[in-house]
Amino acid sequence: MFSRSTLKPFQAVPFVRDGGVEHFGFSDDQVAVMCASHSGEASHVNAVSSMLAKIRHEVTDLGCGCHLPDFYGANNLPPAGFHFDQRHHNCSGKHTGFLAYCRLHGLASESYLAPDHPLQRDIQRVVASLSGVPENQFWAGTDGCNAPNLGMPLSRLALLWARLASGDAGSDASLSPVLQRLFDAMRGNPQMVSGTGRSDLGITLASNGDWVAKTGADGVQTVGIRSRGLGVAVKVSDGDFPTVFAITIAVLKQLGVLEQGSDNPLLTPWADPALNNCNGAPVGQLKATVQLKFV
Template sequence: MNKAVQVFRGELLESTHDAHVAVVNSRGELLYSYGDPDRLTFARSSMKPFQAVPLIETGAAEAFKYEPADISLSCASHSGEDFHRSRVLTILNRIGQKEEALQCGTHIPRDIESYNALIREGMELTPVFSNCSGKHSGMLATAVKMDEEVATYREIEHPVQQRILEVISDVCDYPKEKIGISVDGCGVPVHRLPLSKVAFGFARLATPEVVLYQARSQALQTIRNSMLSHPEMVGGTDRFDSDLMRVFNGRLVAKAGAEAVQCIGDVETGIGIAIKIEDGNGRSVSAVAMEVLKQLGIGNEVLYRQIDDYVQPPVLNMRKDKIGVIKANFELKQPVV
Protein backbone atom coordinates (compact mmCIF):
# COMPACT_ATOMS: atom_id res chain seq x y z
CA MET A 1 0.00 0.00 0.00
CA ASN A 2 1.35 3.39 -1.01
CA LYS A 3 2.01 5.98 1.67
CA ALA A 4 2.01 9.75 1.24
CA VAL A 5 5.62 10.12 2.39
CA GLN A 6 8.65 7.92 1.85
CA VAL A 7 11.83 8.20 3.93
CA PHE A 8 14.98 6.93 2.27
CA ARG A 9 18.28 5.98 3.87
CA GLY A 10 20.65 6.14 0.95
CA GLU A 11 18.69 4.70 -1.98
CA LEU A 12 16.71 2.31 0.23
CA LEU A 13 13.23 2.90 1.64
CA GLU A 14 13.28 2.90 5.45
CA SER A 15 10.02 4.44 6.70
CA THR A 16 6.70 5.87 5.52
CA HIS A 17 4.06 8.30 6.76
CA ASP A 18 0.37 8.72 5.97
CA ALA A 19 -1.07 12.18 5.42
CA HIS A 20 -4.40 13.97 5.11
CA VAL A 21 -4.84 17.05 2.95
CA ALA A 22 -7.77 19.40 2.38
CA VAL A 23 -7.74 22.17 -0.22
CA VAL A 24 -10.74 24.50 -0.27
CA ASN A 25 -11.68 27.74 -1.98
CA SER A 26 -12.85 30.97 -0.37
CA ARG A 27 -16.45 29.69 -0.42
CA GLY A 28 -15.43 26.64 1.62
CA GLU A 29 -15.84 24.22 -1.27
CA LEU A 30 -13.49 21.24 -1.32
CA LEU A 31 -11.33 21.42 -4.44
CA TYR A 32 -8.78 18.67 -3.83
CA SER A 33 -7.92 16.23 -1.11
CA TYR A 34 -5.79 13.31 -0.08
CA GLY A 35 -6.60 10.87 2.70
CA ASP A 36 -9.49 12.11 4.83
CA PRO A 37 -10.14 15.83 4.25
CA ASP A 38 -12.61 15.88 7.15
CA ARG A 39 -10.35 14.18 9.68
CA LEU A 40 -11.12 15.70 13.08
CA THR A 41 -7.89 17.49 13.91
CA PHE A 42 -6.44 19.58 16.70
CA ALA A 43 -4.80 22.19 14.48
CA ARG A 44 -2.71 23.27 17.46
CA SER A 45 -0.60 26.37 16.76
CA SER A 46 -1.98 26.69 13.23
CA MET A 47 -4.93 28.39 14.96
CA LYS A 48 -2.81 31.21 16.33
CA PRO A 49 -3.76 33.75 13.62
CA PHE A 50 -7.41 33.26 14.63
CA GLN A 51 -6.57 33.37 18.33
CA ALA A 52 -5.08 36.82 17.65
CA VAL A 53 -8.29 38.23 16.16
CA PRO A 54 -9.70 39.48 19.51
CA LEU A 55 -6.43 41.33 20.09
CA ILE A 56 -7.44 43.49 17.13
CA GLU A 57 -11.20 43.56 17.57
CA THR A 58 -11.17 44.60 21.24
CA GLY A 59 -8.91 47.54 20.44
CA ALA A 60 -6.09 46.13 22.58
CA ALA A 61 -3.57 46.23 19.74
CA GLU A 62 -4.34 49.89 19.09
CA ALA A 63 -4.44 50.81 22.77
CA PHE A 64 -1.06 49.26 23.47
CA LYS A 65 0.53 50.55 20.26
CA TYR A 66 1.12 47.16 18.66
CA GLU A 67 3.33 47.34 15.60
CA PRO A 68 2.91 44.87 12.70
CA ALA A 69 5.86 42.87 14.05
CA ASP A 70 4.09 42.60 17.43
CA ILE A 71 0.94 41.29 15.77
CA SER A 72 2.96 38.79 13.75
CA LEU A 73 4.62 37.64 16.97
CA SER A 74 1.20 37.08 18.54
CA CYS A 75 0.66 34.42 15.82
CA ALA A 76 4.06 32.83 16.33
CA SER A 77 5.57 29.54 17.33
CA HIS A 78 8.88 31.33 17.52
CA SER A 79 12.37 29.94 17.96
CA GLY A 80 13.15 31.97 21.07
CA GLU A 81 15.76 34.09 19.33
CA ASP A 82 16.79 37.36 20.94
CA PHE A 83 14.60 39.47 18.66
CA HIS A 84 11.59 37.34 19.62
CA ARG A 85 12.23 37.50 23.35
CA SER A 86 13.01 41.19 23.47
CA ARG A 87 9.81 42.05 21.63
CA VAL A 88 7.67 39.95 23.99
CA LEU A 89 9.25 41.72 26.96
CA THR A 90 8.55 45.09 25.34
CA ILE A 91 4.89 44.14 24.86
CA LEU A 92 4.61 43.06 28.49
CA ASN A 93 6.08 46.36 29.59
CA ARG A 94 3.55 48.30 27.53
CA ILE A 95 0.60 46.41 29.01
CA GLY A 96 1.95 46.78 32.55
CA GLN A 97 2.60 43.07 33.16
CA LYS A 98 5.68 41.21 34.29
CA GLU A 99 7.04 38.08 32.64
CA GLU A 100 5.65 36.01 35.50
CA ALA A 101 2.16 36.80 34.22
CA LEU A 102 2.77 34.57 31.20
CA GLN A 103 1.20 31.17 31.86
CA CYS A 104 2.69 29.38 28.84
CA GLY A 105 5.31 27.46 30.82
CA THR A 106 8.76 27.14 29.33
CA HIS A 107 10.94 24.81 27.32
CA ILE A 108 14.34 24.71 25.67
CA PRO A 109 14.05 27.08 22.68
CA ARG A 110 14.66 25.94 19.13
CA ASP A 111 17.43 28.56 18.98
CA ILE A 112 20.02 26.51 20.83
CA GLU A 113 22.56 29.33 20.93
CA SER A 114 20.15 31.37 23.05
CA TYR A 115 19.88 28.42 25.42
CA ASN A 116 23.66 27.94 25.52
CA ALA A 117 24.13 31.63 26.30
CA LEU A 118 21.66 31.28 29.17
CA ILE A 119 23.62 28.35 30.58
CA ARG A 120 26.91 30.24 30.30
CA GLU A 121 25.37 33.08 32.28
CA GLY A 122 24.16 30.66 34.96
CA MET A 123 20.52 31.62 34.40
CA GLU A 124 17.38 29.53 34.09
CA LEU A 125 14.76 29.33 31.36
CA THR A 126 11.81 31.67 31.78
CA PRO A 127 8.41 31.83 30.02
CA VAL A 128 9.59 34.34 27.42
CA PHE A 129 11.64 31.53 25.82
CA SER A 130 8.44 29.57 25.14
CA ASN A 131 7.48 29.48 21.48
CA CYS A 132 3.99 30.57 22.58
CA SER A 133 5.00 33.64 24.59
CA GLY A 134 3.89 35.98 21.80
CA LYS A 135 0.41 34.45 21.75
CA HIS A 136 0.14 34.57 25.54
CA SER A 137 1.26 38.19 25.71
CA GLY A 138 -1.51 38.99 23.21
CA MET A 139 -4.07 37.20 25.35
CA LEU A 140 -2.85 39.14 28.39
CA ALA A 141 -3.07 42.41 26.46
CA THR A 142 -6.70 41.68 25.60
CA ALA A 143 -7.57 40.88 29.21
CA VAL A 144 -5.89 44.06 30.42
CA LYS A 145 -7.66 46.20 27.80
CA MET A 146 -11.04 44.71 28.71
CA ASP A 147 -10.36 45.07 32.46
CA GLU A 148 -10.67 41.31 32.98
CA GLU A 149 -8.96 38.98 35.45
CA VAL A 150 -5.45 38.32 34.17
CA ALA A 151 -4.61 35.42 36.49
CA THR A 152 -7.14 33.12 34.79
CA TYR A 153 -6.85 34.25 31.16
CA ARG A 154 -5.99 30.75 29.91
CA GLU A 155 -9.09 29.02 31.29
CA ILE A 156 -11.82 28.09 28.82
CA GLU A 157 -14.51 29.98 30.78
CA HIS A 158 -12.54 33.23 30.67
CA PRO A 159 -13.84 35.89 28.25
CA VAL A 160 -10.47 35.87 26.44
CA GLN A 161 -10.93 32.20 25.51
CA GLN A 162 -14.65 32.54 24.81
CA ARG A 163 -13.95 35.30 22.29
CA ILE A 164 -11.36 33.08 20.61
CA LEU A 165 -13.81 30.18 20.47
CA GLU A 166 -16.40 32.41 18.81
CA VAL A 167 -13.86 33.63 16.23
CA ILE A 168 -12.74 30.10 15.31
CA SER A 169 -16.35 28.96 14.96
CA ASP A 170 -17.17 31.94 12.75
CA VAL A 171 -14.08 32.06 10.55
CA CYS A 172 -13.90 28.29 10.03
CA ASP A 173 -17.70 28.04 9.63
CA TYR A 174 -18.13 25.28 12.17
CA PRO A 175 -20.70 25.24 15.02
CA LYS A 176 -19.19 26.25 18.33
CA GLU A 177 -20.86 23.37 20.16
CA LYS A 178 -19.20 20.85 17.81
CA ILE A 179 -15.66 22.13 18.34
CA GLY A 180 -13.71 19.67 20.47
CA ILE A 181 -11.86 21.34 23.32
CA SER A 182 -8.76 20.10 25.11
CA VAL A 183 -5.56 21.68 26.45
CA ASP A 184 -2.65 22.76 24.26
CA GLY A 185 1.01 22.35 25.14
CA CYS A 186 1.15 25.90 26.50
CA GLY A 187 -1.87 25.46 28.75
CA VAL A 188 -4.61 27.29 26.82
CA PRO A 189 -7.61 25.64 25.15
CA VAL A 190 -6.97 23.86 21.85
CA HIS A 191 -9.65 23.31 19.26
CA ARG A 192 -10.56 20.22 17.18
CA LEU A 193 -12.33 20.68 13.85
CA PRO A 194 -12.57 18.86 10.51
CA LEU A 195 -9.43 19.49 8.49
CA SER A 196 -11.47 21.00 5.65
CA LYS A 197 -12.88 23.63 8.02
CA VAL A 198 -9.37 24.58 9.13
CA ALA A 199 -8.45 24.95 5.46
CA PHE A 200 -11.49 27.20 5.01
CA GLY A 201 -10.23 29.39 7.84
CA PHE A 202 -6.95 29.83 6.02
CA ALA A 203 -8.73 30.60 2.77
CA ARG A 204 -10.46 33.42 4.61
CA LEU A 205 -7.22 34.54 6.24
CA ALA A 206 -5.66 34.75 2.77
CA THR A 207 -8.63 36.66 1.32
CA PRO A 208 -10.39 38.32 4.27
CA GLU A 209 -12.53 40.47 1.99
CA VAL A 210 -14.82 37.42 1.59
CA VAL A 211 -15.79 37.70 5.28
CA LEU A 212 -19.05 39.63 5.46
CA TYR A 213 -18.53 41.04 8.95
CA GLN A 214 -16.41 44.14 8.24
CA ALA A 215 -14.62 44.40 11.58
CA ARG A 216 -13.62 40.74 11.41
CA SER A 217 -12.52 41.11 7.81
CA GLN A 218 -10.33 44.05 8.78
CA ALA A 219 -8.86 42.15 11.74
CA LEU A 220 -7.96 39.17 9.53
CA GLN A 221 -6.43 41.51 6.97
CA THR A 222 -4.32 43.19 9.65
CA ILE A 223 -3.11 39.83 10.93
CA ARG A 224 -2.39 38.48 7.45
CA ASN A 225 -0.47 41.59 6.42
CA SER A 226 1.52 41.58 9.66
CA MET A 227 2.55 37.95 9.18
CA LEU A 228 3.51 38.60 5.56
CA SER A 229 5.52 41.72 6.35
CA HIS A 230 7.30 40.12 9.33
CA PRO A 231 7.59 36.39 8.59
CA GLU A 232 10.67 36.15 10.80
CA MET A 233 8.45 36.69 13.84
CA VAL A 234 6.16 33.76 13.01
CA GLY A 235 8.97 31.18 13.18
CA GLY A 236 12.50 32.42 12.97
CA THR A 237 15.77 31.52 11.32
CA ASP A 238 15.59 28.39 9.14
CA ARG A 239 11.91 27.81 9.86
CA PHE A 240 9.51 26.63 7.15
CA ASP A 241 6.73 29.15 7.83
CA SER A 242 9.12 32.10 7.79
CA ASP A 243 11.10 30.97 4.76
CA LEU A 244 8.01 30.04 2.74
CA MET A 245 6.39 33.44 3.33
CA ARG A 246 9.67 35.24 2.62
CA VAL A 247 10.37 33.42 -0.66
CA PHE A 248 6.79 33.75 -1.93
CA ASN A 249 6.97 37.46 -1.07
CA GLY A 250 3.43 38.20 0.11
CA ARG A 251 1.55 35.49 -1.75
CA LEU A 252 1.39 32.73 0.89
CA VAL A 253 0.48 33.05 4.56
CA ALA A 254 1.58 29.98 6.52
CA LYS A 255 1.37 28.61 10.04
CA ALA A 256 2.49 25.25 11.37
CA GLY A 257 1.04 23.38 14.33
CA ALA A 258 2.38 20.72 16.66
CA GLU A 259 1.79 17.04 15.90
CA ALA A 260 2.58 17.63 12.23
CA VAL A 261 -0.03 20.15 11.12
CA GLN A 262 0.62 22.73 8.40
CA CYS A 263 -1.78 25.33 7.05
CA ILE A 264 -1.31 27.72 4.13
CA GLY A 265 -3.46 30.40 2.54
CA ASP A 266 -2.88 31.65 -1.01
CA VAL A 267 -3.56 35.37 -1.30
CA GLU A 268 -3.70 35.22 -5.10
CA THR A 269 -6.29 32.46 -5.55
CA GLY A 270 -8.04 32.46 -2.17
CA ILE A 271 -7.23 28.79 -1.68
CA GLY A 272 -6.78 27.39 1.83
CA ILE A 273 -4.68 24.30 2.52
CA ALA A 274 -4.63 22.19 5.68
CA ILE A 275 -2.32 19.21 6.18
CA LYS A 276 -2.10 16.63 8.96
CA ILE A 277 0.52 13.87 9.08
CA GLU A 278 -1.32 10.94 10.62
CA ASP A 279 1.38 9.81 13.06
CA GLY A 280 2.24 13.34 14.21
CA ASN A 281 5.85 13.17 12.98
CA GLY A 282 6.75 16.65 11.78
CA ARG A 283 9.78 15.72 9.70
CA SER A 284 7.68 15.18 6.58
CA VAL A 285 5.33 18.18 6.80
CA SER A 286 7.22 20.53 4.51
CA ALA A 287 7.67 17.83 1.85
CA VAL A 288 3.90 17.30 1.77
CA ALA A 289 3.19 21.04 1.78
CA MET A 290 5.58 21.75 -1.08
CA GLU A 291 4.15 18.85 -3.10
CA VAL A 292 0.65 20.25 -2.60
CA LEU A 293 1.80 23.66 -3.84
CA LYS A 294 3.46 22.07 -6.87
CA GLN A 295 0.37 20.08 -7.78
CA LEU A 296 -1.79 23.19 -7.43
CA GLY A 297 0.57 25.14 -9.70
CA ILE A 298 1.46 27.63 -6.97
CA GLY A 299 5.01 28.88 -7.43
CA ASN A 300 7.70 27.76 -9.84
CA GLU A 301 11.05 25.98 -9.91
CA VAL A 302 12.96 29.21 -9.27
CA LEU A 303 11.13 29.65 -5.97
CA TYR A 304 11.30 25.95 -5.09
CA ARG A 305 15.08 25.91 -5.53
CA GLN A 306 15.42 28.69 -2.95
CA ILE A 307 13.87 26.41 -0.31
CA ASP A 308 15.01 23.05 -1.68
CA ASP A 309 15.63 21.53 1.74
CA TYR A 310 11.92 21.85 2.46
CA VAL A 311 10.91 20.24 -0.85
CA GLN A 312 12.88 17.08 -0.10
CA PRO A 313 14.09 17.38 3.49
CA PRO A 314 17.47 15.71 4.00
CA VAL A 315 18.01 12.84 6.41
CA LEU A 316 21.15 13.64 8.41
CA ASN A 317 23.38 11.52 10.59
CA MET A 318 25.06 12.66 13.80
CA ARG A 319 27.90 14.18 11.77
CA LYS A 320 25.31 16.27 9.90
CA ASP A 321 26.11 14.37 6.70
CA LYS A 322 23.20 13.97 4.30
CA ILE A 323 22.59 10.23 4.09
CA GLY A 324 19.01 10.14 2.84
CA VAL A 325 15.98 12.14 1.83
CA ILE A 326 12.26 12.50 2.56
CA LYS A 327 10.01 12.44 -0.51
CA ALA A 328 6.32 13.10 -1.05
CA ASN A 329 4.50 10.28 -2.83
CA PHE A 330 0.84 11.12 -3.43
CA GLU A 331 -1.58 12.69 -5.87
CA LEU A 332 -4.34 15.08 -4.93
CA LYS A 333 -7.83 14.00 -5.95
CA GLN A 334 -10.84 16.08 -6.92
CA PRO A 335 -14.09 15.24 -5.13
CA VAL A 336 -16.39 12.86 -6.94
CA VAL A 337 -19.51 14.69 -8.08
Protein backbone atom coordinates in the same frame (compact mmCIF):
# COMPACT_ATOMS: atom_id res chain seq x y z
CA MET B 1 -7.73 17.03 14.37
CA PHE B 2 -6.53 19.70 16.78
CA SER B 3 -5.45 22.95 15.16
CA ARG B 4 -2.58 23.47 17.60
CA SER B 5 -0.53 26.61 16.88
CA THR B 6 -2.08 27.14 13.45
CA LEU B 7 -5.00 28.63 15.41
CA LYS B 8 -2.91 31.52 16.75
CA PRO B 9 -3.85 34.23 14.22
CA PHE B 10 -7.51 33.59 14.99
CA GLN B 11 -6.90 33.65 18.73
CA ALA B 12 -5.58 37.18 18.20
CA VAL B 13 -8.69 38.35 16.31
CA PRO B 14 -10.74 39.55 19.33
CA PHE B 15 -7.88 41.74 20.62
CA VAL B 16 -7.25 43.33 17.21
CA ARG B 17 -10.99 43.67 16.51
CA ASP B 18 -11.52 45.60 19.75
CA GLY B 19 -8.81 48.17 19.04
CA GLY B 20 -6.17 46.73 21.35
CA VAL B 21 -3.32 47.32 18.91
CA GLU B 22 -4.02 51.04 18.81
CA HIS B 23 -4.82 51.30 22.50
CA PHE B 24 -1.47 49.88 23.60
CA GLY B 25 0.57 51.09 20.64
CA PHE B 26 1.65 47.65 19.44
CA SER B 27 3.83 47.64 16.32
CA ASP B 28 3.32 45.31 13.35
CA ASP B 29 6.15 43.03 14.48
CA GLN B 30 4.44 42.75 17.87
CA VAL B 31 1.16 41.86 16.17
CA ALA B 32 3.08 39.19 14.25
CA VAL B 33 4.61 37.73 17.41
CA MET B 34 1.11 37.30 18.87
CA CYS B 35 0.55 34.85 15.99
CA ALA B 36 3.93 33.17 16.38
CA SER B 37 5.50 29.93 17.44
CA HIS B 38 8.76 31.77 17.73
CA SER B 39 12.26 30.41 18.27
CA GLY B 40 13.11 32.43 21.37
CA GLU B 41 15.64 34.65 19.61
CA ALA B 42 16.51 38.09 20.97
CA SER B 43 14.10 39.82 18.58
CA HIS B 44 11.22 37.69 19.83
CA VAL B 45 12.06 38.08 23.51
CA ASN B 46 12.54 41.83 23.13
CA ALA B 47 9.17 42.19 21.40
CA VAL B 48 7.40 40.28 24.17
CA SER B 49 9.21 42.31 26.85
CA SER B 50 8.09 45.56 25.23
CA MET B 51 4.50 44.33 24.97
CA LEU B 52 4.44 43.29 28.62
CA ALA B 53 5.67 46.73 29.63
CA LYS B 54 2.96 48.41 27.53
CA ILE B 55 0.20 46.40 29.20
CA ARG B 56 1.76 46.67 32.69
CA HIS B 57 2.25 42.95 33.24
CA GLU B 58 5.19 40.92 34.50
CA VAL B 59 6.88 37.92 32.91
CA THR B 60 5.54 35.76 35.73
CA ASP B 61 1.98 36.58 34.65
CA LEU B 62 2.46 34.53 31.48
CA GLY B 63 0.85 31.13 31.95
CA CYS B 64 2.71 29.35 29.15
CA GLY B 65 5.57 27.94 31.19
CA CYS B 66 9.09 27.71 29.79
CA HIS B 67 11.09 25.41 27.54
CA LEU B 68 14.47 25.44 25.81
CA PRO B 69 13.93 27.73 22.80
CA ASP B 70 14.15 26.21 19.32
CA PHE B 71 16.97 28.64 18.52
CA TYR B 72 19.27 26.70 20.83
CA GLY B 73 20.42 23.11 20.48
CA ALA B 74 23.43 20.83 20.26
CA ASN B 75 25.10 23.04 17.65
CA ASN B 76 24.11 26.35 19.23
CA LEU B 77 24.40 26.20 22.99
CA PRO B 78 23.18 29.10 25.12
CA PRO B 79 25.81 31.03 27.07
CA ALA B 80 26.83 29.42 30.34
CA GLY B 81 24.44 30.42 33.10
CA PHE B 82 21.91 31.92 30.69
CA HIS B 83 18.46 32.07 32.29
CA PHE B 84 15.34 31.23 30.31
CA ASP B 85 11.88 32.36 31.37
CA GLN B 86 8.35 32.44 29.97
CA ARG B 87 9.29 35.01 27.32
CA HIS B 88 11.40 32.36 25.60
CA HIS B 89 8.45 29.99 25.24
CA ASN B 90 7.36 29.80 21.62
CA CYS B 91 3.81 30.82 22.59
CA SER B 92 4.73 33.82 24.75
CA GLY B 93 3.50 36.31 22.15
CA LYS B 94 0.08 34.69 22.06
CA HIS B 95 -0.13 34.71 25.85
CA THR B 96 0.91 38.35 25.99
CA GLY B 97 -1.91 39.10 23.57
CA PHE B 98 -4.29 37.24 25.87
CA LEU B 99 -3.19 39.33 28.85
CA ALA B 100 -3.51 42.48 26.74
CA TYR B 101 -7.12 41.59 25.92
CA CYS B 102 -7.84 41.18 29.62
CA ARG B 103 -6.20 44.53 30.44
CA LEU B 104 -8.13 46.23 27.62
CA HIS B 105 -11.47 44.98 28.94
CA GLY B 106 -10.74 45.10 32.67
CA LEU B 107 -11.03 41.33 33.02
CA ALA B 108 -9.36 39.12 35.60
CA SER B 109 -6.07 37.88 34.19
CA GLU B 110 -5.35 35.18 36.77
CA SER B 111 -7.83 32.82 35.08
CA TYR B 112 -7.26 33.90 31.47
CA LEU B 113 -6.57 30.31 30.36
CA ALA B 114 -9.79 28.86 31.77
CA PRO B 115 -12.08 27.64 28.96
CA ASP B 116 -14.99 29.61 30.42
CA HIS B 117 -13.04 32.89 30.73
CA PRO B 118 -14.67 35.67 28.63
CA LEU B 119 -11.54 35.86 26.46
CA GLN B 120 -11.63 32.16 25.58
CA ARG B 121 -15.38 32.26 24.99
CA ASP B 122 -14.87 35.23 22.64
CA ILE B 123 -12.16 33.34 20.74
CA GLN B 124 -14.41 30.31 20.38
CA ARG B 125 -17.26 32.44 19.00
CA VAL B 126 -14.92 34.06 16.46
CA VAL B 127 -13.45 30.74 15.30
CA ALA B 128 -16.96 29.28 15.00
CA SER B 129 -18.05 32.21 12.83
CA LEU B 130 -15.01 32.01 10.55
CA SER B 131 -14.84 28.22 10.26
CA GLY B 132 -18.53 27.42 10.08
CA VAL B 133 -18.14 24.87 12.87
CA PRO B 134 -20.84 25.31 15.55
CA GLU B 135 -19.37 26.10 18.95
CA ASN B 136 -20.74 22.91 20.48
CA GLN B 137 -19.06 20.78 17.80
CA PHE B 138 -15.44 21.78 18.43
CA TRP B 139 -13.22 19.20 20.07
CA ALA B 140 -11.98 20.96 23.18
CA GLY B 141 -8.47 20.32 24.44
CA THR B 142 -5.54 21.94 26.19
CA ASP B 143 -2.45 22.87 24.17
CA GLY B 144 1.13 22.36 25.30
CA CYS B 145 1.30 25.97 26.49
CA ASN B 146 -1.74 25.43 28.75
CA ALA B 147 -4.12 27.42 26.52
CA PRO B 148 -7.42 26.00 25.30
CA ASN B 149 -7.22 24.57 21.79
CA LEU B 150 -9.96 23.72 19.32
CA GLY B 151 -10.21 20.65 17.13
CA MET B 152 -12.10 20.62 13.82
CA PRO B 153 -12.12 18.86 10.46
CA LEU B 154 -9.00 19.55 8.39
CA SER B 155 -11.11 21.17 5.68
CA ARG B 156 -12.39 23.75 8.18
CA LEU B 157 -8.85 24.62 9.22
CA ALA B 158 -8.04 25.18 5.54
CA LEU B 159 -11.11 27.43 5.31
CA LEU B 160 -9.87 29.49 8.26
CA TRP B 161 -6.57 30.06 6.47
CA ALA B 162 -8.33 30.90 3.21
CA ARG B 163 -10.28 33.57 5.09
CA LEU B 164 -7.09 34.91 6.66
CA ALA B 165 -5.39 35.14 3.26
CA SER B 166 -8.32 36.61 1.35
CA GLY B 167 -9.63 38.85 4.10
CA ASP B 168 -13.12 37.46 3.46
CA ALA B 169 -14.63 36.87 6.89
CA GLY B 170 -17.84 35.38 5.52
CA SER B 171 -20.98 36.18 7.49
CA ASP B 172 -19.26 38.66 9.84
CA ALA B 173 -17.86 41.29 7.48
CA SER B 174 -16.63 43.37 10.43
CA LEU B 175 -13.82 40.85 10.86
CA SER B 176 -12.50 41.26 7.30
CA PRO B 177 -10.18 44.21 8.05
CA VAL B 178 -8.97 42.39 11.17
CA LEU B 179 -7.98 39.34 9.12
CA GLN B 180 -6.26 41.57 6.57
CA ARG B 181 -4.28 43.31 9.29
CA LEU B 182 -3.14 40.05 10.86
CA PHE B 183 -2.12 38.57 7.50
CA ASP B 184 -0.21 41.73 6.56
CA ALA B 185 1.62 41.77 9.90
CA MET B 186 2.62 38.13 9.49
CA ARG B 187 3.79 38.37 5.89
CA GLY B 188 5.60 41.63 6.60
CA ASN B 189 7.41 40.15 9.62
CA PRO B 190 7.85 36.44 8.86
CA GLN B 191 10.94 36.19 11.06
CA MET B 192 8.78 37.15 14.04
CA VAL B 193 6.27 34.39 13.26
CA SER B 194 8.86 31.61 13.39
CA GLY B 195 12.64 32.01 13.44
CA THR B 196 16.00 31.49 11.79
CA GLY B 197 16.25 28.37 9.66
CA ARG B 198 12.62 27.38 10.15
CA SER B 199 10.49 25.83 7.41
CA ASP B 200 7.54 28.19 7.76
CA LEU B 201 9.91 31.16 7.41
CA GLY B 202 11.37 29.64 4.24
CA ILE B 203 7.94 28.92 2.77
CA THR B 204 6.70 32.45 3.50
CA LEU B 205 9.83 34.10 2.07
CA ALA B 206 9.64 31.94 -1.07
CA SER B 207 6.30 33.54 -1.95
CA ASN B 208 7.59 37.12 -2.23
CA GLY B 209 4.79 38.31 0.03
CA ASP B 210 1.93 36.21 -1.36
CA TRP B 211 1.74 33.52 1.31
CA VAL B 212 1.95 33.12 5.03
CA ALA B 213 2.89 29.72 6.46
CA LYS B 214 2.44 28.46 10.02
CA THR B 215 3.31 25.18 11.69
CA GLY B 216 1.51 23.53 14.58
CA ALA B 217 2.70 20.81 16.92
CA ASP B 218 2.30 17.13 16.08
CA GLY B 219 2.50 17.46 12.33
CA VAL B 220 0.25 20.37 11.36
CA GLN B 221 1.10 22.89 8.62
CA THR B 222 -1.03 25.66 7.15
CA VAL B 223 -0.49 28.15 4.35
CA GLY B 224 -2.67 31.10 3.33
CA ILE B 225 -2.26 32.25 -0.29
CA ARG B 226 -3.55 35.77 -0.86
CA SER B 227 -3.49 35.85 -4.69
CA ARG B 228 -5.70 32.76 -4.85
CA GLY B 229 -7.73 33.26 -1.69
CA LEU B 230 -6.69 29.72 -0.81
CA GLY B 231 -5.94 27.98 2.44
CA VAL B 232 -3.81 24.85 2.65
CA ALA B 233 -3.90 22.59 5.71
CA VAL B 234 -1.74 19.49 6.09
CA LYS B 235 -1.78 16.99 8.95
CA VAL B 236 0.46 13.93 9.24
CA SER B 237 -0.90 11.66 11.94
CA ASP B 238 2.45 10.50 13.33
CA GLY B 239 3.64 14.12 13.64
CA ASP B 240 6.76 13.68 11.47
CA PHE B 241 7.66 17.21 10.40
CA PRO B 242 10.06 16.40 7.53
CA THR B 243 7.13 14.54 5.96
CA VAL B 244 4.78 17.45 6.64
CA PHE B 245 7.13 19.94 5.00
CA ALA B 246 7.76 17.77 1.93
CA ILE B 247 4.01 17.26 1.44
CA THR B 248 3.28 20.98 1.86
CA ILE B 249 5.81 21.94 -0.81
CA ALA B 250 4.45 19.23 -3.14
CA VAL B 251 0.93 20.61 -2.66
CA LEU B 252 2.07 24.17 -3.41
CA LYS B 253 3.67 22.94 -6.64
CA GLN B 254 0.53 21.08 -7.68
CA LEU B 255 -1.56 24.17 -6.98
CA GLY B 256 0.68 26.05 -9.40
CA VAL B 257 1.90 28.65 -6.93
CA LEU B 258 5.34 27.02 -6.93
CA GLU B 259 6.92 26.12 -10.25
CA GLN B 260 7.14 22.37 -10.84
CA GLY B 261 10.73 21.22 -10.98
CA SER B 262 12.02 24.45 -9.47
CA ASP B 263 14.75 24.38 -6.85
CA ASN B 264 14.07 27.41 -4.71
CA PRO B 265 17.05 27.61 -2.33
CA LEU B 266 14.72 28.78 0.44
CA LEU B 267 12.90 25.44 0.24
CA THR B 268 15.78 23.07 -0.54
CA PRO B 269 16.13 21.73 3.04
CA TRP B 270 12.50 20.53 3.05
CA ALA B 271 11.60 19.64 -0.55
CA ASP B 272 12.14 15.85 -0.84
CA PRO B 273 15.31 16.00 1.27
CA ALA B 274 18.08 13.43 1.27
CA LEU B 275 18.31 11.27 4.38
CA ASN B 276 21.82 11.13 5.80
CA ASN B 277 23.27 8.86 8.45
CA CYS B 278 25.41 9.96 11.39
CA ASN B 279 28.48 10.07 9.14
CA GLY B 280 26.74 12.47 6.78
CA ALA B 281 26.45 9.85 4.05
CA PRO B 282 23.19 9.82 2.04
CA VAL B 283 21.25 6.63 2.68
CA GLY B 284 17.87 7.50 1.20
CA GLN B 285 15.42 10.23 0.33
CA LEU B 286 12.13 11.40 1.77
CA LYS B 287 9.85 11.92 -1.21
CA ALA B 288 6.29 13.25 -1.19
CA THR B 289 4.06 11.15 -3.44
CA VAL B 290 0.80 12.96 -2.63
CA GLN B 291 -1.38 13.78 -5.63
CA LEU B 292 -4.12 16.39 -5.37
CA LYS B 293 -7.49 15.50 -6.81
CA PHE B 294 -9.30 18.51 -8.22
CA VAL B 295 -13.07 18.16 -8.10
